[in-house]
Amino acid sequence: MPDYTDDLRLAHVLADAADAATMARFRALDLKVETKPDLTPVSEADKEAEELIRGQLARARPRDAVLGEEYGSEGGGPRRWIVDPIDGTKNYVRGVPVWATLIALVVRGEQGDEGVVGVVSAPALGRRWWAAKGAGAYTGRSLSSASRIRVSQVGRxxxxxxxxxxxxxxxxxxxxxxxxxxxxxxxxxxxxxxxxxxxxxxxxxxxxxxxxxxxxxxxxxxxxxxxxxxxxxxxxxxxxxxxxxxxxxxxxxxxxxxxxxxxxx
Incomplete structure (x- = not known):
């Protein structure tokens, strides 16, 4: 099985950069918010966070493709990073702390596309979750300070x-x-x-x-x-x-x- 440890570490670095950008503008009185064609809001923080992530990916993984909510698809090949800079923008612009940056890596195999790395970082809640294929799922402040998580056993x-x-x-x-x-x-x-x-x-x-x-x-x-x-x-x-x-x-x-x-x- 391929080892995605390096990709997971990179995803944490990307999430750290996004967290810094989004928290800097969270609840800012002069936050700029626009309405997209689908009538959903987009803030300057959404755009800045995605730009930061794309910039770091361009340097660290120049051969990988990227798909993001704000700037669409770029590149091709068997590896694609999927980015939502702020999932929960409506909460973000109203000062509700339930929002997160979502970062995933999808790879193309014999059976089709498959997600192999995922990071969900919710800095206003002080929470982060992550997983890599075959390595389990975790929550914590960082890779070195984490607890493994598992689903429930409720059967009814x-x-x-x-x-x-x-x-x-x-x-x-x-x-x-x-x-x-x-x-x-x-x-x-x-x-x-x-x-x-x-x-x-x-x-x-x-x-x-x-x-x-x-x-x-x-x-x-x-x-x-x-x-x-x-x-x-x-x-x-x-x-x-x-x-x-x-x-x-x-x-x-x-x-x-x-x-x-x-x-x-």
């Missing part, structure tokens, strides 16, 4: 905690009834939003989560971390990985039931 939906972002989008997919039925079946439901419920699935404090419409940069890092923590990450149709335009993540034990409620089984 009636005992499960269900995390999601919002109700938006479920009705458009014709899956709102299933979403509401699942919510009523589970022991607890909470709209934590964005990256956070996936990290809680990986840590074992939440058992299932799902979102109806996402981009690759929203999912790639989460996918690696959830899988290396022992869970499953698929589309709502059950296709493994972060490439299906939506997401279902679980401890593995509840995954088929989760897909059944949300129309993917």
């Amino acid at each position: 939906l009636e005992d499960a905690s269900f995390g999601y972002s919002s109700l938006t989008g479920w009705d458009e997919l014709g899956r709102l009834d299933g979403f509401l039925h699942l919510s009523r079946t589970c022991w607890r439901t909470r709209g934590y939003g964005d990256f956070w419920p996936y990290m809680m699935v990986a840590e074992g404090s939440v058992d299932i989560c799902a979102e109806p419409e996402l981009s690759l940069w929203d999912m790639a890092a989460n996918d690696v971390i959830v899988r290396e923590a022992g869970g499953r990450f698929t589309s709502l149709e059950g296709v493994a990985g972060p490439f299906g335009g939506n997401a279902a993540a679980s401890n593995g034990l509840l995954h088929e039931e989760l897909l059944g409620y949300l129309g993917g089984a």
Whole structure:
């Protein structure tokens, strides 16, 4: 199995640079915010963080491709870095601390593309999570100060905690009834939003989560971390990985039931 330790270390360096840039402008009274064509906000911090990451990748991994939320795709080849400079920009611009920089490495193999490195850094929460293929998933301040994380062993939906972002989008997919039925079946439901419920699935404090419409940069890092923590990450149709335009993540034990409620089984 290939060793992705050096790539993981680089991803931490990239996250450190992004954290410095985003925290410097968090809750700044003169923060500049624009509206993108899809009517979602983008701040100057989003752009600066992605520019910093792209610049360091250009120096450290010049042959690798990059896909980022703010500046699109660049380069080609079997290795591609996937970057979301601020996942949770709406929270960021309102001063809510639930946002993170998401960095992943996807490689092309005989079976198709696969995420092999993922880092999720949430500096306003003082949290970071990471994983590399075959090496497990961890949380902590740094590579040298970390605790391994694992998914829960909850095996019944009636005992499960269900995390999601919002109700938006479920009705458009014709899956709102299933979403509401699942919510009523589970022991607890909470709209934590964005990256956070996936990290809680990986840590074992939440058992299932799902979102109806996402981009690759929203999912790639989460996918690696959830899988290396022992869970499953698929589309709502059950296709493994972060490439299906939506997401279902679980401890593995509840995954088929989760897909059944949300129309993917």
